[in-house]
Amino acid sequence: MNLFSALRQAFPADLDACAIEPADGGTDGRFYSWRDLDQASARIANLLDSLALPPASRIAVQVEKSVEALLLYLGVLRAGHVFLPLNTAYQAAEIEYFIGNAEPAVMVCSGKNFTWISRLAFKAGTTHVFTLNEDRTGTLLDRAAFHADEHQPAVKSGDDLAAILYTSGTTGRSKGAMLSHGNLLSNAEVLKDYWGWQTGDVLIHALPIFHVHGLFVASHGALLNGSKMLWFSRFDPRAVIARLPEATVFMGVPTLYVRLLGEAGFNREACRHMRLFISGSAPLLIETFNEFRERSGHTILERYGMSETVMLTSNPYRPEDGERRGGTVGFALPGVSLRVRDDQGHELPAGEVGGIEVRGPNVFSGYWRMPEKTREEFTPDGWFKTGDVGKVSADGYVTIVGRSKDLIITGGYNVYPAEVEGFLNELPGVAESAVIGAPHPDFGEGVLAVVVPRPGASVDPAGLIAALKGRIAGFKVPKQVFVVAELPRNTMGKVQKNLLRERHQGAFHA
Structure with missing residues (x-):
């Protein structure tokens, strides 16, 4: 139909x-x-x-x-x-x-x-x-x-x-x-x-x-x-709060919930007629989850989906189906099958971390004019490899623990480091770069770049940011740029982004 x-x-x-x-x-x-x-x-x-x-x-x-x-x-x-x-x-x-x-x-x-x-x-x-x-x-x-x-x-x-x-x-x-x-x-x-x-x-x-x-x-x-x-x-938090008494359902990304909590007028009285608050598109910090419940009297329902699949999992709405558990994205939705497997393709037991794979009537057929990429992203038995890393508890709650493809989600928008690095590396004076996400109090993750200049060249972080603003979407532009002599690498020569994330995890916190 x-x-x-x-x-x-x-x-x-x-x-x-x-x-x-x-x-x-x-x-x-x-x-x-x-x-x-x-x-x-x-x-x-x-x-x-x-x-x-x-x-x-x-x-x-x-x-x-x-x-x-x-x-x-x-x-x-x-x-x-x-x-x-x-x-x-x-x-x-x-x-x-x-x-x-x-x-x-x-x-x-x-x-x-x-x-x-x-x-x-x-x-x-x-x-x-x-x-x-x-x-x-x-x-x-x-x-x-x-x-x-x-x-x-x-x-x-x-x-x-x-x-x-x-x-x-x-x-x-x-x-x-x-x-x-x-x-x-x-x-x-x-x-x-x-x-x-x-x-x-x-x-x-x-x-x-x-x-x-x-x-x-x-x-x-x-x-x-x-x-x-x-x-x-x-989105205007004060304007939204003013209309909450007329509504029953609100859907937002974590950034929107943080901004609602930043308003003195957000309280239980404003939410008195609300039935459901839903969050997705980025991880919801447990601090936000708990503060929201205290301030509003409502427990946010967090769910998980992708462009390729629409929604895959959700915390339960009805109390008889279970609690809304902070830090998780709930159960696989009816009709959706979800499994966690290791790099060798073995399905993992409850509680063990691996790659999340899904199938169901909501899962897309493939990528436009990219048959080889489509084949790569599906298993031989027809499951879609999400690229997300997670685990499923013994009672069925799914937790996303990371992203195997280094995806950054800032304010609910997806940023892929390789794309930003490609634009950075074309700029004068830049030899190479590494783009990572770091915890951000408002956006969940903030984009930052670590840049190595060419021999004899000097690069200005503010100038690099300004140059990128005219070339790519604003949410992809690094909020901070750090200039270093070299990037950390492993014995195979691969940039160790985990070390960069550890080094700069406090970049957006005073």
């Missing part, structure tokens, strides 16, 4: 009820009804149909968060094409790669970026470039306004491609994880039951919508339950 059709079937009977209320202020009471969602997505789908695109064309999107951006996603699904969301922080070199690799038929960007993005898109053979701005303007909406507000959704099977999410590779080359209609729908249906979605739930949506957490887990959850969303274009 087309994922859009499943979401549309879940709309409430009263289509004129509020579906999404912009919560940033200054909206003069404007809201989006369920009828608005249906009709606006139909106009966008009809616009795409009018372009006579090849079947299952990629529609690449790099725009600021807005309700219209969500409507674009629904319109793409409805028309049977493939949605390709791109982080708004990506710069020209990154966008050029994504366009070249995915070969989208349509590119949608912010008006402020149209000049340089359209140049890259047209050069790569993309036929159509539209603009979409967060203030409800842009050529996409201008064109869609001329189309009918009824549309018969394209017929799709569960195996048909619905979205491609790019996740940076450890070699510096980004990989496009291919997610099907079945992958996304099966996961949304499991979470609807497992997290106890109920009539009357209201979701505070304060996450970006260019990755799994905000676009799929949060949006699908509310839409599949016919639940109203209080929509924040960006």
Whole structure:
């Protein structure tokens, strides 16, 4: 079934009820009804149909968060094409790669970026470039306004491609994880039951919508339950606290919870109507977990997922299913199989640490146009190797203890050191570099770089940071750069990043 059709079937009977209320202020009471969602997505789908695109064309999107951006996603699904969301922080070199690799038929960007993005898109053979701005303007909406507000959704099977999410590779080359209609729908249906979605739930949506957490887990959850969303274009802790009494569900990354706790107004009274707080996309510190429970009276439910798999595990919602255990990501979700194996492929008993492997209806089919990489990441018996290292307790709780690929998660965003190192090593005066993550009080992990200068050259840490800011997304740019004579290496010549992490673990703490 087309994922859009499943979401549309879940709309409430009263289509004129509020579906999404912009919560940033200054909206003069404007809201989006369920009828608005249906009709606006139909106009966008009809616009795409009018372009006579090849079947299952990629529609690449790099725009600021807005309700219209969500409507674009629904319109793409409805028309049977493939949605390709791109982080708004990506710069020209990154966008050029994504366009070249995915070969989208349509590119949608912010008006402020149209000049340089359209140049890259047209050069790569993309036929159509539209603009979409967060203030409800842009050529996409201008064109869609001329189309009918009824549309018969394209017929799709569960195996048909619905979205491609790019996740940076450890070699510096980004990989496009291919997610099907079945992958996304099966996961949304499991979470609807497992997290106890109920009539009357209201979701505070304060996450970006260019990755799994905000676009799929949060949006699908509310839409599949016919639940109203209080929509924040960006996270503001005081503004969120002011709306908590009207909501029942909140989803955030650990950074957002830290910022809520930093506000004096965050207390049990503000959370009196809340049903559930969910955290993911990065490890939640046990200190944050405990302080949040004390301040709010609620125990955060932490879960674990990936771009390639959507959600894999979750702490339980219902008390009868077990406690929400801090420091863990709970149990494998219904329908998901999870195992831990050593480097020789032997399955490990409870409590022993090894590589986490998974399979299930939510697991992606592979990486876009990378068959060899896809084969590498799946075992001969069909399990996906997550690259995460962890253990499972005797009573089934999963704990993530590390990442075999040195992934850094800062503020909920993934940073792969090899990618940043590649850009650093191209800068004048740099001989080599090592990028690592260090504990950060706000972002969970902060990116820092250790750089070795070329013989006779001197490098300025601030200058290196400034140079990177114009080339890669801001969250990937090291917050600190240290200059050293040489990097620590083992007998095989491999950089010992564990020693660098130990040396700089206090870099972001006063």
